[in-house]
Amino acid sequence: MIQIYGSPRSSAGRCYWLLEELGLAYRRQPLDMRAKEHKSERYLRLNPTGKVPCLVDGELTIWESMAINQYLVDEYPSPLGGATPEERGLIAQWSYWSILDLQRPLIDMFIQLVFVPEPKRDHGVIERARALLPPLLEILDRHLASREYLVADRFTVADLNVASVVSICGSVGHELTPYRAVDAWLARCKARPAHERYAALDP
Ligand SMILES: N[C@@H](CCC(=O)N[C@@H](CS)C(=O)NCC(=O)O)C(=O)O
Structure with a gap:
């Protein structure tokens, strides 16, 4: 199942909105930013920028919200992506x-x-x-x-x-x-x- 890091009230918001548009099942992965978990070694292995969002889908780990959204409309075709x-x-x-x-x-x-x-x-x-x-x-x-x-x-x-x-x-x-x-x-x-x-x- 798709996993997503980052609060819906952050740059991750546009990715949550798209996941909802596409009707995809996803799991929110907790990340305590007050405790600087986004700068932890474990998270930096996923996203070396130490920022959110980050999305994991099978073998793919991808960060940058606009790139994530591009990936989602390419991988899960719908009228939201470009047809030409x-x-x-x-x-x-x-x-x-x-x-x-x-x-x-x-x-x-x-x-x-x-x-x-x-x-x-x-x-x-x-x-x-x-x-x-x-x-x-x-x-x-x-x-x-x-x-x-x-x-x-x-x-x-x-x-x-x-x-x-x-x-x-x-x-x-x-x-x-x-x-x-x-x-x-x-x-x-x-x-x-x-x-x-x-x-x-x-x-
Ligand atoms: N261009 C990035 C911006 C990511 C970004 O700046 N995220 C902020 C939250 S909205 C963040 O993680 N800040 C924590 C930090 O910079 O340490 C994207 O759109 O994904």
Whole structure:
């Protein structure tokens, strides 16, 4: 059975969401991050970066959340994967863009606002990161203004991956209502039963 390391409230979240979408059986492997188990020799043998998520499926051990999701849609075919090289290319395009361009400022803000206590908070980091968001969200908004989903007129792993990143806006208080197409699309993605099952998982 598939085993997954990492809390559903971490970067592993998008992998849990996809596992639920695909209806796959999986077992959560406990990892006490407060006790630094993710830096233990045992875990570093699975994932040398000492981060989560990490997924084990039979002989395969794989880390990096977007790579895990790519593996899952390749190994367990469903309408969520790309049906043609063109679709697969566009799924990769949006997924890479979201994690490389959009997630970075959001994580910088998240770390400051959630992990750094107010007196030590670096407001310069927060404001610089916040200033990067509008042009990125506008790219997404323009694309979604004329379609319901990012690629191929159906919900794919591209929507799931990008929605998992855009969702961080809610945790850092970055309002999405000015981006009407993004806001409506995110609500559509989050209304999926698999997202509801994932969101209900214990942290
Ligand atoms: N690019 C990685 C990021 C993984 C990542 O940063 N995970 C965080 C939790 S959200 C982590 O394990 N942090 C622990 C650490 O850096 O020591 C992915 O998407 O899988």
